[in-house]
Amino acid sequence: MAKTTRTGLIAFEDGTVFRGRAFGAVATNVGEACFNTSMTGYQEILTDPSYFSQIVTMTAVQIGNYGICPDDVESDGPKVKGFIVREVSPVASNWRSNISIQDYLAEAGIPGIEGVDTRAITKKLRVSGALKACITTEDISEEEAVKRAQEFGGLIGVDFVKEVTAKEAYHWDPEMKQSTPFTVVGTDLKLNEDKSAKPRFKVAAMDFGAKYSIYRKLQHHGFDVHVFPATASAEEIKSCKPDCVFLSNGPGDPGAVEYAHATVKELIEDYPTFGICLGHQIITHALGAKTFKLKFGHRGGNQPVKNLETGKVSITAQNHGFASTREELEKTGAIVTEINLNDDTVEGLRLKDKPVFSVQYHPEAAPGPNDADALFVDFYNMVAKHHG
Numbered sequence: 001m002a003k004t005t006r007t008g009l010i011a012f013e014d015g016t017v018f019r020g021r022a023f024g025a026v027a028t029n030v031g032e033a034c035f036n037t038s039m040t041g042y043q044e045i046l047t048d049p050s051y052f053s054q055i056v057t058m059t060a061v062q063i064g065n066y067g068i069c070p071d072d073v074e075s076d077g078p079k080v081k082g083f084i085v086r087e088v089s090p091v092a093s094n095w096r097s098n099i100s101i102q103d104y105l106a107e108a109g110i111p112g113i114e115g116v117d118t119r120a121i122t123k124k125l126r127v128s129g130a131l132k133a134c135i136t137t138e139d140i141s142e143e144e145a146v147k148r149a150q151e152f153g154g155l156i157g158v159d160f161v162k163e164v165t166a167k168e169a170y171h172w173d174p175e176m177k178q179s180t181p182f183t184v185v186g187t188d189l190k191l192n193e194d195k196s197a198k199p200r201f202k203v204a205a206m207d208f209g210a211k212y213s214i215y216r217k218l219q220h221h222g223f224d225v226h227v228f229p230a231t232a233s234a235e236e237i238k239s240c241k242p243d244c245v246f247l248s249n250g251p252g253d254p255g256a257v258e259y260a261h262a263t264v265k266e267l268i269e270d271y272p273t274f275g276i277c278l279g280h281q282i283i284t285h286a287l288g289a290k291t292f293k294l295k296f297g298h299r300g301g302n303q304p305v306k307n308l309e310t311g312k313v314s315i316t317a318q319n320h321g322f323a324s325t326r327e328e329l330e331k332t333g334a335i336v337t338e339i340n341l342n343d344d345t346v347e348g349l350r351l352k353d354k355p356v357f358s359v360q361y362h363p364e365a366a367p368g369p370n371d372a373d374a375l376f377v378d379f380y381n382m383v384a385k386h387h388g
């Protein structure tokens with residue numbers, strides 16, 4: 001891929017402008033600027049629906065060297081509003097890849113900029129907090145770009161889930177083509193070649209903007225995954241007779257999806273439930289507690305989380321800009337199980353009297369460390385005990 005000579009820029013609501021070389025689509029988008037500290041996994045980041053409405057700056061210095069692999073997508077296409085990197089690799093070398101990141105973003109209509117001081121942008125966002133921004137690879141003036149950044153409505157109170165959730169209910173990979181066979185030995189799941197040893201549980205997965213990796217992990221760990229749109233009612237979900245419920249990740253302000261708070265409030269009364277990220281935040285609201293916006297969010301594969309019940313520290317993958325309010329959660333009777341060691345914010349909860357737990361981070365990783373993979377086994381064992 002030859003480097004373009006087109007210029008591009010990112011303009012922030014405070015009037016700051018960074019210029020670089022354009023790649024990807026010739027387009028202009030507004031969104032919230034954030035940064036991700038993952039060293040690898042740019043494709044999973046681009047296609048994670050939780051990034052819908054955000055312009056992502058990568059702190060890793062070179063992006064794109066292993067191209068884009070059709071098997072590694074986390075949704076049906078890139079979801080970010082813009083992508084900013086120090087250097088986009090001129091060479092993509094990987095037998096699994098069929099397209100470069102430049103062409104992938106161009107086809108999806110998403111603008112990218114390279115040759116930008118990504119460290120300066122990251123430091124800026126850490127000091128000022130999340131900012132509204134406009135990215136453009138079109139020929140518009142800096143003043144116009146700043147104006148468009150200022151006009152962006154922001155994330156608070158906006159329902160972005162409805163833009164990325166499934167249009168209708170469906171059965172994820174019914175032939176289990178993506179699942180590694182497993183069997184239950186004692187309380188642990190073990191890989192096994194014997195496909196008949198599979199006491200699978202039917203999980204109703206509420207799709208708030210789910211990453212495919214979560215469904216793959218659920219399937220791998222003994223679940224038959226039935227996906228429901230975020231707007232599905234508790235009755236619709238109950239009518240599929242699930243053994244348990246899963247609540248996915250997703251974009252935007254968790255406080256804005258009140259219809260989901262109401263549905264989840266009903267479901268957790270009856271079903272063992274596991275939530276990840278937005279799913280965790282929606283449980284928080286369903287319990288009557290609130291979430292708040294973090295200064296600049298946690299995004300990357302190196303976030304330390306401490307389990308307050310076991311003392312164990314895990315390095316986790318994260319991507320969130322909101323967090324649950326600890327005092328309010330504890331007032332509802334929920335137990336705060338985990339905290340982020342960088343800023344002490346809530347990273348996990350469980351209910352005392354019901355088989356319900358959730359985490360703010362991403363145990364499915366993709367990209368990131370697998371320290372928390374065992375949570376899928378914990379979910380399986382919790383459901384098995386409940387139905388025991």
Ligand SMILES: NC(=O)CC[C@H](N)C(=O)O
Nearest residue numbers: 249250252277278321322
């Ligand atoms: N990955 C997610 O589910 C993100 C949740 C939510 N949109 C946040 O930013 O906090």
